[in-house]
Amino acid sequence: MQLSVVIPLLNEKESLQELYDWLIRVISKEGYTYELLFVDDGSTDGSWQKIEQLAQQNQFVKGICFNRNYGKSQALNAGFLAVEGEVVITMDADLQDSPDEIPELYRLITQEGYDIVSGWKKKRYDSVLAKNLPSKLFNAAARKTSGLQLHDFNCGLKAYRNEVVKNIDVYGDMHRYIPLLAKNAGFINITEKPVQHQARKYGQTKFGADRFIKGFLDLLTIWFTTHFAKRPMHLFGTLGAIMFIIGFGLVAYLGIDKLFINPTARLLTQRPQFYIALTSMIIGMQLFIAGFLGELVQRTKHERPRYLIKDKKGFN
Structure with missing residues (x-):
């Protein structure tokens, strides 16, 4: 199988059909063999019923439903354990990540030989004070602490070689630092690609301002575990x-x-x-x-x- 797309979600029923149609349009044009894996992180709005419907329509659609809301990191980890594709793409279900980026991400992994290609939302459609400015401060601190020169650690749109996702453990709220987890596991061929960012079309963001505080605390945690977890x-x-x-x-x-x-x-x-x-x-x-x-x-x-x-x- 060439491609696996892992989509963690929480209460995104309104966007699922549109996202699915968009993905199928792009994948069909490129002719990939594929699987779409939706990981429902305890939705209460009927998202799982919509995923069941999509799985009945298309044998290449798969779904995992959590017993309750455990967080995006746990959803990604469950998806990584289940996927089979040579290249694994992660993206959010809120339509802010564009499936049109998939062919170039796939090419960078398969032809350029990168272990990870991390998306960079160079032009954002979020609130400047609520998200843009705190995000820039957070990413600057992450670059300084980790040594990885990525502009957007928290972008959900990323591509991985299958070997990478099978050899990292995404826990807590460490989804922000998957490239760093991979680097610590020995996958050092990491790059980034500017990607299209779109305004949210349905619903509301699931992350508040406290995610930046948690992000900095997680950064300290991963710094400590990187250097001293085993000793x-x-x-x-x-x-x-x-x-x-x-x-x-x-x-x-x-x-x-x-x-x-x-x-x-x-x-x-x-x-x-x-x-x-x-x-x-x-x-x-x-x-x-x-x-x-x-x-x-x-x-x-x-x-x-x-x-x-x-x-x-x-x-x-």
């Missing part, structure tokens, strides 16, 4: 050693001062430096313990499903 003691042990040395040095200084330099000075317990030293040593020990606990968790953790699938359509 948490390297971080906590280093910080703990620094704090303990500071505290021990202060205690040694106070002891030498009291015994040999200024024996008539106040008692150690009456000097603020003593409590600073004691606090530093306690914090240092706590950081050491955190590192040891992190190492134990890393060695004993067991993976379990992060979402429950309610129904599937189109799978053998």
